[in-house]
Amino acid sequence: MNFELTTEQKQLQDSAREMSRRDIEPILKHHDPDKPLPKEAMLEIFAFLARMGLLAPRLPEEHGGAGLKMLDYGLIFEQLPPVVAIALLAQDVTISRIFAESSEEQRERLLPSLVDGTRICCTGTTEPDAGSNPREVRTRAVEDADGFVVTGRKMWISNAAICDVINITCIDGVDEKGRGRIRRLVVDSAESAFTTAEIPCLGLRQGHLGEVLFEGCRVPKRNALGASGDAARVLTLTWNANRPLVGLSAVNMAQKAFDAALGYAGTRKQFGKLIGGHQLVQSRLAEIDAQITTSRLLCYAALDAIDQGHRANGSSAMAKRYSTTACERAITEAMQLHGAMGVARETGLEQLYRDVRMLPIPDGANNILELIQGRELTGLDAFR
Numbered sequence: 001m002n003f004e005l006t007t008e009q010k011q012l013q014d015s016a017r018e019m020s021r022r023d024i025e026p027i028l029k030h031h032d033p034d035k036p037l038p039k040e041a042m043l044e045i046f047a048f049l050a051r052m053g054l055l056a057p058r059l060p061e062e063h064g065g066a067g068l069k070m071l072d073y074g075l076i077f078e079q080l081p082p083v084v085a086i087a088l089l090a091q092d093v094t095i096s097r098i099f100a101e102s103s104e105e106q107r108e109r110l111l112p113s114l115v116d117g118t119r120i121c122c123t124g125t126t127e128p129d130a131g132s133n134p135r136e137v138r139t140r141a142v143e144d145a146d147g148f149v150v151t152g153r154k155m156w157i158s159n160a161a162i163c164d165v166i167n168i169t170c171i172d173g174v175d176e177k178g179r180g181r182i183r184r185l186v187v188d189s190a191e192s193a194f195t196t197a198e199i200p201c202l203g204l205r206q207g208h209l210g211e212v213l214f215e216g217c218r219v220p221k222r223n224a225l226g227a228s229g230d231a232a233r234v235l236t237l238t239w240n241a242n243r244p245l246v247g248l249s250a251v252n253m254a255q256k257a258f259d260a261a262l263g264y265a266g267t268r269k270q271f272g273k274l275i276g277g278h279q280l281v282q283s284r285l286a287e288i289d290a291q292i293t294t295s296r297l298l299c300y301a302a303l304d305a306i307d308q309g310h311r312a313n314g315s316s317a318m319a320k321r322y323s324t325t326a327c328e329r330a331i332t333e334a335m336q337l338h339g340a341m342g343v344a345r346e347t348g349l350e351q352l353y354r355d356v357r358m359l360p361i362p363d364g365a366n367n368i369l370e371l372i373q374g375r376e377l378t379g380l381d382a383f384r
């Protein structure tokens, strides 16, 4: 086992860090930190990400993707500003899922403008009454001679209000067990009408989390996706790989908070000495460091397991649950080490505190991830 990154991996990290500092952060700083970025700004950011092949990191090179290993993608992902990383994840995952379930004709028609970042996409599964159990979706697609008529509402969709294309999960009837029969459709705003609205949230405020309303929205037949080849396997892998990636965004935030706390402990004096010289302050710093290191390693290990061909259901669930919880705690403790300065806007810690709180929910809320890990451990399914 070798914990040292290769020269190439260090270079990937360095270029992602440099791109974030030089190209992306100035765009974020130029806009209101509490408002969703204008679409043009996100397109500008996506253009930088596309140049590094990051909008389709999981697609094979022969299909226009970067063909990255998941661990290498994770190393890059960790360096991106979290609000951008979450928008990127929505784009990347949507591209990967469309790719996994589409025909050659659909790939050629739908994917190029998403891969080059000139159009924005998202995945719409969650609904007002269907969250942790996506089998309960109620958005309905009724087929007629011309295509599908879609009616329903999607909630909490990343990139919704700025998307050109949304890959939705809906039902088109019932199966033999009386359950909704799942169908996935690509809805393109250039040919189908739907409305979107932002949902104001606690954190990641420059991002876009929104709802989408379909009221008799017409979708052409050619946009219906169908599971082909090893689509089911690809979908599971996509899902499993998202979790440690989200975990690494939490690590990004906690690392920033830790660096700030370490710096503060080395300059702030109380009781006649640097606060970093007090034993209890050192104890807290050591604990934050341990939380971040453990989180990072769990996420890397889960991504590496996926690269080795494992499904990594349990390890990816554990990585996301552990790291989002531990990093949230680490940020709170780093704030506390700043005293009142920790809650002042100028230190940036209150934003990290709000932003990290968004992450234990998408791609499996933490209870659900615990049950997935529990199922792997016991072989017993607590969901049924």
Ligand SMILES: Cc1cc2nc3c(=O)[nH]c(=O)nc-3n(C[C@H](O)[C@H](O)[C@H](O)COP(=O)(O)OP(=O)(O)OC[C@H]3O[C@@H](n4cnc5c(N)ncnc54)[C@H](O)[C@@H]3O)c2cc1C
Pocket (backbone or CB within 6 Å): 090, 122, 123, 124, 125, 126, 130, 131, 132, 133, 155, 156, 157, 158, 159, 209, 358, 359, 361, 362, 363, 364, 365, 366, 367, 368, 371, 383
């Ligand atoms: C930042 C962010 C980005 C998102 N992006 C997207 C996106 O791009 N596309 C999309 O489709 N959705 C997205 N979502 C939605 C997200 O996937 C759902 O919010 C999530 O699946 C949980 O669903 P819910 O909010 O309806 O909670 P619910 O499913 O109603 O759960 C409520 C609570 O009950 C718990 N719970 C539920 N069932 C069980 C059980 N069996 N045992 C124990 N506890 C249980 C949950 O853990 C949770 O704590 C996003 C959400 C956020 C916050």
